[in-house]
Amino acid sequence: WVGFPDAARTMRPPTTRITVTGGTWPAQIWQATAGAYLAETPASKFPSPVASVTGASGVTGPSGPTGPGLTSVVGQSTVDATRILVDAGYRVRLYETASRSVAQGFVISQSPAAGAPFAVGGTITLAVSTGPPLVVPVPSVLGLSAQKAAALLGASGFEVQIRIEAEPPPGAPERAASVWKQLPAGGEPLAVDQAVAIWLNP
Structure with a gap:
């Protein structure tokens, strides 16, 4: 899900910088996150389905x-x-x-x-x-795009929660479409199976 946390608002200009569809920010976020998690996983084919046959002797399977x-x-x-x-x-x-x-x-x-x-x-x-999850410092992703932030956090083992919300005034023009807030903050320790929330300027 990608949207505004406070209310159901349209994701079209001028509310957002672009008209957001499934192939824009959601697809970029998914690609960055999934790509980071699967970066070292070799490609493989789906296994062929195995037919099962029921007969007088019972059910037979692959072996x-x-x-x-x-x-x-x-x-x-x-x-x-x-x-x-x-x-x-x-x-x-x-x-x-x-x-x-x-x-x-x-x-x-x-x-x-x-x-x-x-x-x-x-x-x-x-x-x-393997026992309790490893605890590591959260990388700072302030100022990064959603794609880069998700990739960096995903590579560290964290889940990513993205919230589209305008930065309060005075803001910073250079952070348009970039991360302006994150929780936990950069440098704080966190177990690698936990989520980091990031706020993205529209």
């Missing part, structure tokens, strides 16, 4: 007959969770993510979820905790 409902390994250590699933005939894929509530090295979630029927030999994805 064979469906086993019993999956056992929950949430809360288990990575070693124990992997052993349980491998012993049951599944493959395991791990990815790490920060968590404030789950200790480092333990499973936060699994996909498919516990209880779901799943083909023996299929791959179970486990989210494994």
